[in-house]
Amino acid sequence: MPLPPGKPGREAAEVIHGVTVSDPFRHFEAGAEPAVRSWVAEQNRRTRELLGASSRRAELANRLQELLSLGALGRSLMRGEQRFFTRRDAGQDQASLYVMGGSGVERCLVDPAPLTADHTSSLDWWAPSEDGSLICFGVSEGGSEDSTLHLLETAGGRWLPDSIPHCKLAAVSFEPGSAALLYTRYPAPGSVAAGEEQYHRHVWRHVLGTAAEQDVRVFGESLAATDYPDSISISADGRWTVIEVQQGWDHNQVFLRDGGGDFLPIFGDLPHRLHAWFEGNRLVGLTNLAAPNYRLVDIDPEQPNLESWQELVAESEHVLLEAAFARSTLILHHLVDATSRLSLHRPDGAWERELALPDFSTVSGLGAHNSSFGVPITVEGFLSPPRVIEAASGHLLAELPTPLLEYPVRQEWLRSADGTRFPVFLIGRLSDRGQVLLTGYGGFNVSRTPQWWPSVVPFLESGGLVVAATLRGGGEFGEAWHRAGRLEQKQNVFDDFIAAAEWLISQGLCSPSELGIMGGSNGGLLVGAAMTQRPDLFGAVVCRVPLLDMVRYERFRVARLWAAEYGSASDPEQFRWLHAYSPYHHVSEGVQYPAALFFTAAEDSRVDPMHALKMTGRLQSVGAQAWLRVEERAGHGQGKPVSKLVKEEADVWTFLALKLRCPAAAPAAE
Template sequence: MPRTLKVVTIPPPPATPRSDVVDIVHGERITDPYRWLEDDRSDRVKDWTDRQNARTRAALDRLPERRFLAARLRELLSVGLLSTPRPIAGRIFHTRREGEQKQAVLYVRDGVSDPDRALVDPNALDPAGLTTLDWYYPSQDARYVAYGLSHGGDELSTLRVIEVATGRDAGERISHTQRSTVAWVEGGFYYSFHPAPGAVPAGDENYHRRVAFHRLGADPARDLVVFGEDRAKEDINTVVVSPDGRWVLFSAWIGWVRTDVYLHDREHPERGLVTVMEGEDAVADGAPDRGRIWLRTNLDAPNYRIVSAPCERPGMDAWETVIAEGEHVIEGFDTTRERLAVLRLAGATSRLATYDRTGREQREIALPSLGAIELVQGDADADLVGYTFQTFTQPPIAFIANVRTGESTELVRLRAPDGLDPSRITVEQTTYRSHDRTEVTMFLVHRSDVRPTGDVPTLLTGYGGFNVSRTPLYSAGAAAWVESGGLFALPNLRGGGEYGERWHRAGMLGNKQNVFEDFHRAAETLVANGWTEARRLAISGGSNGGLLVGAALTQRPELFAAVVCAVPLLDMLRYQNFRIARFWIPEYGSAEDPEQMRWLRAYSPYHNVRPGTRYPPVLFTTAEGDTRVDPMHARKMAALLQAQEDPNAIVLLRVDRDAGHGIGKPLDKQVEDFADQYAFLASLTGLAVNETAMLARR
């Protein structure tokens, strides 16, 4: 019987030979039938990928839902992107993408009420839209900006410098600065970088992150490495400098659970590095300012506290708690001239307040509604702090707040998409019990006229890892789903940061199964509470969320009608051998360790596909330019599921070219990718995607 996706007959999958490589891992025989699909440089894999893409296009392009969704998603995505504004030395910087722009542009204005001026425009540099602005760092006097550009979504940035007043390119070019941090001082800057290919063993150029100092106009090849040479290759080394340029703070991140922090006095280099925190099972982040070091830390405070100490004596024995740990997680903070701006999470929604530098005189900054702020950026020499606010249905709005008065001024508001009426959308937050009776919160988003009939097409998504908090951020896909009459559900799974470090650790390493159980129980709760049923329930997730839905697919296949598994990790016994994945060993563990191999083997989706099991239809998506998660995960898992004996199984693989993990993906590619994903899910859950739904232009 031919496979069909709604009214579309799907061609059979291309032939995929088995190689059945066998590894003996800590005494256990592990068979890997599709090891050959790891070699993405081989013509054999490229040809196989082309045939998979052709098959996927034959299926998805003919879905009637796709045309409507592509048009609507273009409207919803065209509102753009907006970063947190950075006030510094009287100027304000932010990035923004609007309308049909393919990439975000860096803007600067000379004051809160002054007009924006485009400073770095990747669209002008590359009309194809494949060049991305990855990051930027203004100098302390706002005279220069260091920024990183990459191509095709690979995030392999080249550092450049531009003069703010004139827009003149300063001629600096420093390669291998992916995900860099830059800290300016008079005449130059510190920056983090990776080694050039060939300078270290093959593959290790993804690691060995170091910090060097560059003087403007000098040859980067002669830059002096100042931090990280003696650190483990997996450490993520960063740098920040006090506004006066005297004190340099170096941090070495060991995964997302530990940091070692050191301080350097540029006026007394003979003192060397002074230890701020080292060897503790905790993290700390912050900066030196006005002769003191300011840190947010979860040391002895799972919900975080803010501490301070004199730069002359920055060690833990001198720390003073300025903002004590409380009921709500301190998500971030920054300093201004006289006050601290502190961002908290309460029930996975944001609260913003300011304090004087002793932790007193609390002043709340009023927010438009319940929603999300990702971070705050303060001007250390003024009274201004920048933040961006958004909700599931409200695109981001950038504000500048005066921390003395608590008053906020709207800086930039992205245009609301035509036809999206937030007053007709209901956002609820419910609580359910997981398998071990732990209470988990979950956002439910739906049209106000949609009721729990037991038959609502539902999309459940999640993340659950790396201390990442899932908050009410604007989502074009969620908006398209909800306005068509569906239910969008987002649980705050363990492994995330919504409820502090205990919550994070309850979903990492040997506790990772808790994340999957939280997700399964979320699905069961949606059914039990009368919202939906298995044949109407879809799941989607990307990256670590791709691992999440991959585990759900293999552990509870009967619960779901359809799965979208994007840029996923799926072979958890070999993941650490590819791209930058060794950075993630503190979060997941590694099969190199016998105990860790045991729990990874227990949930690794690629190793838990069971012959004779009926799996729900699944669309795997990945990208050849992904420098984070190797596409081999999606290729191997797709091949394994396509080889199962179920004649009605639907397993599609979509592999993007000139794209990466998702960061910097141009608008056109976003529309095509999301249209494929949501059309696939809508067709299998019965979501009514047509002009009679809310997708029609109003």
Template structure:
């Protein structure tokens, strides 16, 4: 790749003093996407990208193979309501998964196809929730990747849209009351009622009656509380109990209330505190047996299940049913009470590998385990709302496309319920789980995926995330398989900040401890090199969103350790991140530059502010999305300009700025193009030739 001249980018002599520290910001002008200078710069970057990528070998091969592997399609677990079931499926060749229903007579039909709603493929189905009888469906869609969901109602029997759109419903749960006449939901206040710049916040819980205007919706909860609060809302199967939860942004804690809707009205529920002002997360499940089941990490960072009386749900009345495990993290549970001896199925992850145990519902005694297809990831356990003896769960691993498994508690057997619909040939790979020591001696786990019998050193991609308690578990990935099949190694590090070892593991990588996450990644790289898997000249790192912050920090802290970087939808200006997108909801994870002590640790690693002239940085590809309303692409724009100015070597710094795409769901064809560009770039700069 011959280095081309970078598009000119003026450097401002802009230095702010924050808490006594001078903070330069030479590319602040790139924060304005409507500035003609920004537009010209982006056009120049697009031309540079085209010139750079078009010259690289292997692009068509990666594109074809990724598309082929994505031809497996996908399948979702069934949701049972009344005499109907609902599920998602994507068949080979489809751009988006389609929502299906199976009617009482057994007839399957497509209910919602995003491509039928919008043949351009830019509309995504963000969420859906049938009413308790399966007669009405609430669903949310957004366009162009902006995730600004609009809520609609559908008559399931006829497929007719009967209400909507209701706007400002991003991330809104829908909690139906029995009979389908009304539901609780979450909606932001209108922009005219909030301060400028806070339009993404100020959510409230409302009660909506079907067939009436939203102007008549009743405000239930949220007035006068923290502007960045997210709210959860749910109604028990029998309609008696309402629960509302509130969390400040993405904080690993929530407040929780319940109301007895038999003792108070739907429009004015008498909410009773279950948990408030406590540094823990809890959720409630109202059992058909009259007991209240509490899923919580309160005094149990690896989580536990407690039971109590719903009429007095205070903490002092909680009793352990499934205690905290010293090693595994409790992730999920389901109740099967259509048996002589009712049981609870409990999902766990042990070093990020999923398992399910079976327990007596009354005593909590472990009485067995659920057979699973392999060492992989279980995607939730579901049962029929009215109970029974069956449960369903999703399963995937590094070579297995998503499938739905059915467990029968009468026989103790697990069988395949539904496979991903596409028949494809998946390469055989070896997956090894290794452990290594980080800078402070902490033991960290890592999955290393390669072809059987492969010898090193090999071109290697090291991937990580390390934030928000999100676990890196095994899963089917067309990108990973394409890379490994071409002769590379793919490593996934389970860094602090994630949830692989419970909430303590998460908190060891957040706020003032964020440097631990970066140290864990550096140590993973050093382990791969020391064990002969790769060398620094053949090692790439990749991450997106919070993982983009991770690799952005890594390339500035240890530029000599990595040959290439893909940095996708990243946070990189950690001094001003709260001012854009959903940034203000993340200060509970990162801290706020408004506070002197928190500014100090943010400034110490903020990638944009750590770029130094005259340093040989790795070849770097930033991939961002113009409609991203979570992480504004300005982070990558500013960092790209800074690196292009500072780069002392001939390794390229490129920007892939995609229009009409956002942070989350996208059409399959867009996924193929993005992944093939990323792998082509990394293959060239690590020496992978397929």
């Protein structure tokens, strides 16, 4: 029989590095067990009962359907006069891949949704050949991200017979002539020890028209299981190949091969990063070596030692996020106070001019290629859906229907517990007390910048205020900012978030009962830590696909990859950091916790659902208001069809409306 809400699980405890660690819901780690599945079904029913009884849910679902049906625009990539791009139109469940030639006529190349009856097949990644004649792409289903690699001919849209499984988030590079390619894939089940299938990512060579079984591994056998080749680039003449291997989020290794020889290391064993790629036969690199905010360098493949690098663009006070070369132009993407700035340069790095962008906007796609003069950029903001413009001319290439959303957006700088200054974006009303949603991420060197978030619109329309905090651990202010929020410094991220909550309350913008918080993945850890460290500050918590048991997180899915960011409980000192903030281990009797809704997905290949299950059980066992929603045929969030998104977002905002007591309607901001 499943455990009813509010009853403790089977007590489990162990001594780790001299500390007794309680784990009463460990049996929820066995998610396939009938008793656990039965408990989850009961939790889903209970959550459905709560949210389905709300009179606002239908209204919210209808408005969210309108907003999400506006569609979506992804990045564009140029190959000569051809522009490849993804778009989801109104009425579509998934984004499709298109091509547009110099004539201005577009064609759909891949529409993944019809490949499965429930429209959970999604286009995970794609890469054109250098001349644009072929496309290599990955399709997965059910949110699993376990892509199968496919190929098609651009001219006629014909799918080639090639099909290679286990190519999750593959890196791909075509050889000159496009008769073969290098790509990354994971081991097939049974070829490695059980549980190791999501590690041991290696580089293989595939000759088009041959079976995957004939592919040859060209790189990776000597790597550690958690080393992660994530970029492959081949020079235009085919002589040189460069491969990057990630070993965490603060350092990597780079290997270079001359012809058919061995891959030799040219960068590594340093607490720094180098992203290296070929522009034609020219090897360039973006690095934070001797430049925490990054610089752009030329690397001679014949003499790739660090001392021979030539600096193209020096480090500035702002983070250099991307660099891309067109036929006669270099375009740089910097972050200035967590918003995008673009500048045009000559190929030798000499400055030409800055490009005008709207205030508080993000360049989410930069599509230059050395075969094309055109540079399509995708730009979006909190209240502006993505649109594609030509960088040099400002000419509009593509846009979505844009709702009239005239809410103010502003940025404030706050101080954390240790005095560190950090910014927050505020979207919505300028003053008056009312409901507020605070969100953040703070980790893995990820830069969280202004992006179109259609599902917050009904909250704004009801008079709510949305606040996006820029927290340490991200990449918005360079490597020093990232390192200030990882490993033993992780508490800084939570302190920043808590300081933002305290500021909102002190400014009279909300009371604690009117303040909701939301985060997903590493952001789910963030809100889990915030609610257990300062439960008095919040009225409601939405915690999505979260990490919450930080003592045992490494044991599940791909989480060993994250030890470089969080630390490992196998190490006594790192265990001390992790146990000190692990949300699951800091739920206590007699504490008034805010109402919490935990979202997870059965097919999540990144974060195991056990985190949400264990946290829900533990909170319920101490009498807290906790609800669980487990989605079948869904994963970490990628590839979720609109039909599922509308239901999920309707549940999110219905829960916040119930627990923050949002008014039914309010006039739009002036």
